[in-house]
Amino acid sequence: MSDWTRGRRSDPHSSKPENRKRGVDGSLRANREAGGSGRENGGHTDGSYRYSEKRHASFTTPESTGPVSRCSRPADWGSQVDDDEMRRDVHRDMQRYRRRILGAEVTQRERKTSSGSSESCDSREGENMETDEAVLLRRQKQINYGKNTLAYDRYTKEVPKHMRQPGVHPKTPNKFRKYSRRSWDQQIKLWKVKLHAWDPPTEDGQDKVLDIEELDLGDVMDIELDFPTLPDSQNAPASLPARSLSLEGEDCSGTPVKVQKTETTVEPDMA
Amino acid sequence: MLPSIMENTTDDYRIQSFDLDTQMLLKTALKDPSSVNLEKVSDIIMDQSLKDQVFSKEAGRICYTIVQAEAKQNNGNVFRRNLLNRLQQEFKNREETRGRSLQEWVCYVTFICNIFDYLKVNNMPMVALVHPVYDCLIRLAQPDALMNEEEVDCLVLQLHRIGEQLEKVNSPRMDELFFLLRDGFLLQEGLTSMARLLLLEILEFRAGGWLLSSTAHKYYYSEIAD
Numbered sequence: 001m002s003d004w005t006r007g008r009r010s011d012p013h014s015s016k017p018e019n020r021k022r023g024v025d026g027s028l029r030a031n032r033e034a035g036g037s038g039r040e041n042g043g044h045t046d047g048s049y050r051y052s053e054k055r056h057a058s059f060t061t062p063e064s065t066g067p068v069s070r071c072s073r074p075a076d077w078g079s080q081v082d083d084d085e086m087r088r089d090v091h092r093d094m095q096r097y098r099r100r101i102l103g104a105e106v107t108q109r110e111r112k113t114s115s116g117s118s119e120s121c122d123s124r125e126g127e128n129m130e131t132d133e134a135v136l137l138r139r140q141k142q143i144n145y146g147k148n149t150l151a152y153d154r155y156t157k158e159v160p161k162h163m164r165q166p167g168v169h170p171k172t173p174n175k176f177r178k179y180s181r182r183s184w185d186q187q188i189k190l191w192k193v194k195l196h197a198w199d200p201p202t203e204d205g206q207d208k209v210l211d212i213e214e215l216d217l218g219d220v221m222d223i224e225l226d227f228p229t230l231p232d233s234q235n236a237p238a239s240l241p242a243r244s245l246s247l248e249g250e251d252c253s254g255t256p257v258k259v260q261k262t263e264t265t266v267e268p269d270m271a
Numbered sequence: 272m273l274p275s276i277m278e279n280t281t282d283d284y285r286i287q288s289f290d291l292d293t294q295m296l297l298k299t300a301l302k303d304p305s306s307v308n309l310e311k312v313s314d315i316i317m318d319q320s321l322k323d324q325v326f327s328k329e330a331g332r333i334c335y336t337i338v339q340a341e342a343k344q345n346n347g348n349v350f351r352r353n354l355l356n357r358l359q360q361e362f363k364n365r366e367e368t369r370g371r372s373l374q375e376w377v378c379y380v381t382f383i384c385n386i387f388d389y390l391k392v393n394n395m396p397m398v399a400l401v402h403p404v405y406d407c408l409i410r411l412a413q414p415d416a417l418m419n420e421e422e423v424d425c426l427v428l429q430l431h432r433i434g435e436q437l438e439k440v441n442s443p444r445m446d447e448l449f450f451l452l453r454d455g456f457l458l459q460e461g462l463t464s465m466a467r468l469l470l471l472e473i474l475e476f477r478a479g480g481w482l483l484s485s486t487a488h489k490y491y492y493s494e495i496a497d
Contacts, residue, residue: 075397076356076359077352077355077358077397077400077403078351078355078356078359079347080351080398081351081352081397081399082348084399085393087390089393148345148346153345
C-alpha cells in the first residue's frame, strides 16, 4: 500500500476512476487532489491512511452516462432525498440481515456437527458481511436498476418466493456478502440476463437465448453462484435460511442451459 | 368514482380552486399515478401553491398521497423528484420573488414548510429541506420583513406547525432564529401591535416547549368583548 501512496504523491493529476484503488478492507481509497499542501496526513509509509478532506467531486460510474457527483451531496434536492432514502433503506436492510444471519448461524452450527459440512463460510457470515456504506449503496443502485424493470415485475408476480428454485429462477445477488468488484458486477449482469426471460413478449423470443450464448463463459465459471435468499425489503423472508444455504453446491454447473428455460415450461424438480 | 367520494377528495385536498379538468387529473393521480404525467401534476401543484394561500397551507397532503401511491404502484419517484426540484428552483429565486410579490413569497414559504411536514422519508423529515426551510424563516425574521404583518403571520404559523420538528433536527439554527425574534420584538421600531402580539406569542410558545400554557392561551386567543 505504501507504494501506492508514494505513486499518488508523485502524480497529483491522476484522478481518473481507473486509478482508484482499494484498501485492504475493500473500501475505496480517496483520490488525492493536486499538490501536497492540502493534505492533512503526512507520511504513511506503514500503509495506514486516513481519508483526505479533499476528494474528487465527481467521476463517471458504470451506471451513469457522464460524471456524477459523489454520493456525499448531489446538488439537487430530488437526488439528495433519493440518496437519503436509499441510505436509510440500506441501513434498515443491514439490521434485518444481521438478525437473520445470527439466527441462521445458530441452526448451522447445530447441523455442522452431524453432517460434517465443507468450508462453507456462512457460519461466520455475520462477521464477514459487507458493511461499507458506499459499496452497499452502489450495489443497491445496481439492484434497483434490475428491479425497476417490467421483467422483474412480471417475474415476481408470476413466481412467488416459495416456488423459486435455485439455478432456475433468478435470485437477487446478496449485497451483504463480500465479493470482489468484478465478481459482483458479473453476478448482477447474469441476474439481469436471467430476468430477461420475463420480458414482455416480443415477436421473436429466441433473441433472449442468443444474448446468453455471447457471454464469456470463462468469467462465469470463476464466480460463486451461491446466492442465499436476500431479505426482501417489502416482505418478511419466508424461507428457512438453513435450508437455502445447504442448497448452494447445486448452483454451479449449467447456468447457461438452465437459463434457456422460458417461463411456462419450468418443471418443479424436488431438490 | 361515486359522486360522494369525489366530493370528499375535493374537500380533503382543498382542490376546489382548480378547474374541473385539473381536478379530475389530480384525482386520477391519486388513484392511478402511472397513468398520468406526474411531472405535469407536480408543476400544477407547485404553480397553484404560489398563487393560492388556502391551497398551499395543505398542499403537502395531496403531495404525500401521490408520492405514496406512485411508490406503491411501481416504485417510482418521478413526482417527488420533480416537485423537489421545482421547490429548489423557486428557492434559488426567492429574493426576487419576494421583491415582486409578497403574497407569492409567503405562499412559497407556506408550501415548502407544508412539504417538510408531510413528505417524510422513513418517517424522518427530509434532510435536504432543513436548511432551506430555516433560511426562509430566518428571512422572515429580518427587520424589513417584520414590518409586514403578512410575513410575520406566515412566520408564526409555520413555527406553530413545524417548529418543534425543526428544532429537533437542528437546534442551533432555531436558536439563531429566536435571537432575531427577540431582537425584533424588543428593538424594531414601527412594528404594528399585531406584529408584536404575534412575536410575543411565539416567544412564549417556544419557551413553553412548543406549547402554550392555558393561561397564555386565554390571553392570546379568547375574544375580549369591547
